[in-house]
Amino acid sequence: MTRADGVPALAADRVGKRYRHVWGLRDCTFAVPAGSVVGLVGPNGAGKTTLLAMTVGLLAPTEGHVSVFGETARAHTASTLARVSYLAQDHPLYRGFTVAEMLHLGRSMNPSWDQALAQSRVEALGIPLHRKVKSLSGGQQAQVSLTMALAKRAPLLALDEPVASLDPIARLDFMRDVLAASADTGLTVIIASHVISELERLCDWLLVLNGGRLQLGGAVDDLLSGHALLTVPRHTPDAQLPGKTISRMDSDRHSTVLLAVDPARLAAALSCQPGWQAEPVGFEQLVLAYLRRPPLGVPTANHALADGASHAGKAVTS
Amino acid sequence: MIWVTWRQHRTQAIVCVGLFCLIAVFAVVTGAWMRSTFNADGLGTCLARTGGAGCPALISSFVRKFTGPVMMPVTIMLFAVPGFLGAAVGGPLLGQELERGTWRLAWSQTVPRTKWLVTQLTLVTGGLVVFGAAVTAVMTWSRAPLDQLSIRLQPPPFNFEGLSLTCSLLCAFGLGVLAGLLLRNTIGAMAAAYFAWEVPFLLVTLLTGPLNILSATERIPCRDGCAGASTNSVPPVTGHLGDLVLNVTRSGNELVVSYLPDSRFWTLQLIAGGLFLAIAAAALGTAVWLLHRRTT
Numbered sequence: 157m158t159r160a161d162g163v164p165a166l167a168a169d170r171v172g173k174r175y176r177h178v179w180g181l182r183d184c185t186f187a188v189p190a191g192s193v194v195g196l197v198g199p200n201g202a203g204k205t206t207l208l209a210m211t212v213g214l215l216a217p218t219e220g221h222v223s224v225f226g227e228t229a230r231a232h233t234a235s236t237l238a239r240v241s242y243l244a245q246d247h248p249l250y251r252g253f254t255v256a257e258m259l260h261l262g263r264s265m266n267p268s269w270d271q272a273l274a275q276s277r278v279e280a281l282g283i284p285l286h287r288k289v290k291s292l293s294g295g296q297q298a299q300v301s302l303t304m305a306l307a308k309r310a311p312l313l314a315l316d317e318p319v320a321s322l323d324p325i326a327r328l329d330f331m332r333d334v335l336a337a338s339a340d341t342g343l344t345v346i347i348a349s350h351v352i353s354e355l356e357r358l359c360d361w362l363l364v365l366n367g368g369r370l371q372l373g374g375a376v377d378d379l380l381s382g383h384a385l386l387t388v389p390r391h392t393p394d395a396q397l398p399g400k401t402i403s404r405m406d407s408d409r410h411s412t413v414l415l416a417v418d419p420a421r422l423a424a425a426l427s428c429q430p431g432w433q434a435e436p437v438g439f440e441q442l443v444l445a446y447l448r449r450p451p452l453g454v455p456t457a458n459h460a461l462a463d464g465a466s467h468a469g470k471a472v473t474s
Numbered sequence: 475m476i477w478v479t480w481r482q483h484r485t486q487a488i489v490c491v492g493l494f495c496l497i498a499v500f501a502v503v504t505g506a507w508m509r510s511t512f513n514a515d516g517l518g519t520c521l522a523r524t525g526g527a528g529c530p531a532l533i534s535s536f537v538r539k540f541t542g543p544v545m546m547p548v549t550i551m552l553f554a555v556p557g558f559l560g561a562a563v564g565g566p567l568l569g570q571e572l573e574r575g576t577w578r579l580a581w582s583q584t585v586p587r588t589k590w591l592v593t594q595l596t597l598v599t600g601g602l603v604v605f606g607a608a609v610t611a612v613m614t615w616s617r618a619p620l621d622q623l624s625i626r627l628q629p630p631p632f633n634f635e636g637l638s639l640t641c642s643l644l645c646a647f648g649l650g651v652l653a654g655l656l657l658r659n660t661i662g663a664m665a666a667a668y669f670a671w672e673v674p675f676l677l678v679t680l681l682t683g684p685l686n687i688l689s690a691t692e693r694i695p696c697r698d699g700c701a702g703a704s705t706n707s708v709p710p711v712t713g714h715l716g717d718l719v720l721n722v723t724r725s726g727n728e729l730v731v732s733y734l735p736d737s738r739f740w741t742l743q744l745i746a747g748g749l750f751l752a753i754a755a756a757a758l759g760t761a762v763w764l765l766h767r768r769t770t
């Protein structure tokens with residue numbers, strides 16, 4: 157597998173997945189550079205699991221294609237499977253197996269398996285190798301699953317709700333392990349989660365899904381600098397603002413607008429509008445604002461991407 | 475993958491070995507008893523000298539003794555074993571993976587799912603063939619004296635001698651695998667496979683009974699005025715102990731006998747086995763073919 161500079165670790169090109177009559181994911185396009193830690197955020201049914209399952213070839217897209225390190229992810233091929241370590245939601249394991257047997261399974265099904273890593277990680281976590289999976293706590297099961305995904309030693313690690321069943325301490329440790337693996341080996345990680353505050357600490361890339369559409373995607377720094385909280389006199393129409401309104405709260409005299417805006421344009425606008433005040437936007441605030449908007453793809457919805465450019469209509473007609 | 479398959483089917487393998495031991499103990503005990511009775515009654519000598527015509531009473535009592543309550547438990551068990559066991563092994567193979575969500579673990583390792591399925595099917599089929607062949611062998615050995623004196627063209631023992639048992643086991647297994655993929659539920663798959671398996675099983679039972687496509691007709695000149703000639707005569711009116719006489723009518727000085735010759739046992743086994751195997755192959759082939767469509 158090549159990891160030449162500039163080849164995205166994970167890219168989606170107009171990806172869609174239809175389940176019978178319903179689109180679970182539609183018109184999803186992005187490219188994530190290698191070495192990123194990507195947060196994938198969205199409510200239940202937003203298409204997060206669908207997207208992650210497509211990276212490892214568990215699902216095939218109905219339209220478009222997903223590529224991992226420049227090669228199209230194809231369902232049922234060993235090369236696609238070898239490029240991605242996948243931790244499924246609810247961390248499925250064989251309940252009757254012992255922990256050692258789960259690791260044996262990993263070893264016999266993955267040529268690149270790192271048994272030393274798997275064993276030392278499980279032992280460090282204090283999980284007895286001879287215990288049956290069904291007798292472990294939910295958190296321990298999640299740790300065994302993560303261990304299996306890490307020991308597969310694939311260059312992309314896709315985690316679907318990995319911390320949902322962990323207590324707060326275990327969550328922190330878990331996230332720390334993921335970050336350490338990413339830093340040590342240049343692993344690219346994509347994590348689907350509801351817990352926005354935890355992603356904030358972890359991620360340098362963000363994908364926000366809602367209603368099967370990509371609402372927002374980009375490097376976290378770019379996204380934060382490309383948005384601002386602007387306080388303007390009330391009744392200032394959206395059309396007068398220098399960017400795209402993502403959310404707006406009106407109080408008695410002022411309106412607070414979360415704006416997708418180019419920093420230079422914002423600075424220019426501020427210099428000639430003395431009544432306006434701009435503040436940087438927080439990670440969680442930004443994510444929530446995009447999640448609260450009606451999902452794109454509903455015909456009346458605004459369509460704004462991180463750079464503030466208007467793509468209105470494109471998503472609707474595709 | 476070989477280890478994974480073994481580990482996932484270890485319990486089933488142990489149950490099969492246990493079941494085989496149970497059957498084998500029963501078969502060896504009854505087989506030894508049958509042989510001692512056979513020798514004590516002098517049946518071997520009678521058969522060699524007269525082909526059974528000289529000792530009908532002895533033959534009748536021997537057959538009655540060893541087809542009655544003594545053989546009942548294992549005979550009844552062997553009627554259900556292929557269907558139950560095949561369905562119980564086949565149903566969970568995909569059904570449980572899909573029901574419990576472990577397919578997302580199994581098929582996201584570096585083994586493509588088609589290879590995963592084909593490996594599992596090959597190894598489990600191999601195990602079932604060994605089990606079926608072993609049960610058939612001990613039962614056939616056990617019943618050897620009885621088979622010399624009675625008819626093996628009807629179940630029992632048609633369903634557990636020759637190819638029948640192994641092939642019908644594979645048939646239920648194949649149906650179980652396919653049902654598991656379609657229903658995504660272990661218990662449902664096992665039940666569906668068992669009931670679906672009843673169709674070819676009943677068909678085979680009919681083949682050896684009312685649908686006797688292989689029967690022959692013979693005209694036999696009467697001796698002693700044809701008195702007492704019937705389908706139940708011992709030995710049969712055809713003179714050969716294994717023949718299954720279906721119908722006897724008298725026409726002038728001849729008997730018109732419609733019967734299934736014992737020599738056609740293997741032809742009939744091939745037809746039954748072929749039917750079961752064809753269904754098994756179709757079900758397994760469909761499962762492999764559908765795997766992509768149903769799970770992506």
